[in-house]
Amino acid sequence: KAGVTQTPRYLIKTRGQQVTLSCSPISGHRSVSWYQQTPGQGLQFLFEYFSETQRNKGNFPGRFSGRQFSNSRSEMNVSTLELGDSALYLCASSWGPRGGSGNTIYFGEGSWLTVV
């Protein structure tokens, strides 16, 4: 069964631009969560979508947003990019809500965003 698929894998954007990243979860998984990973900060939780509803949100500014479609695919958007947004953005999926007992999350390979 196919794993979590993220596109694009690599992208370079200019400060002030906006970016949209896409995530296709494992078939049958209804929860998609997004994370930002940087060398200094490690893995930081952005938000989780379950059955098209945002279930949880991390401590990130409103420039970071997301959505989930009826087929469970998810997108995240970052507007007005800043240099500090350069990071690996990871998507993970699970059958049930993130953090629920027994609901193991599986990560995609990530999207490397560089802001110049």
Add this chain to the structure above:
Amino acid sequence: GQQLNQSPQSMFIQEGEDVSMNCTSSSIFNTWLWYKQDPGEGPVLLIALYKAGELTSNGRLTAQFGITRKDSFLNISASIPSDVGIYFCAGHLLNNNDMRFGAGTRLTVKP
């Protein structure tokens, strides 16, 4: 956010040595997960633990869910160069439907 204390932060070992790392917290968890992340790649699930006291192996890897439900450890036996990477733990908080992550242990294996 990261509220799991993972140690050590990094390890430099010789090929063939055994490795041990752990995660602790003041909170109680009902699930512990261990992942490995290679440079430039996404984390890959190694072992999932669902019950206090559970001891699970995956090849040369062994992980245990602490009896107090506040900690977990991962052991790697007879390390090989391809074990190089960052290992991190994740826990599902009891009665909270939320997760916490460790900051990771960077493992370097010298041939």
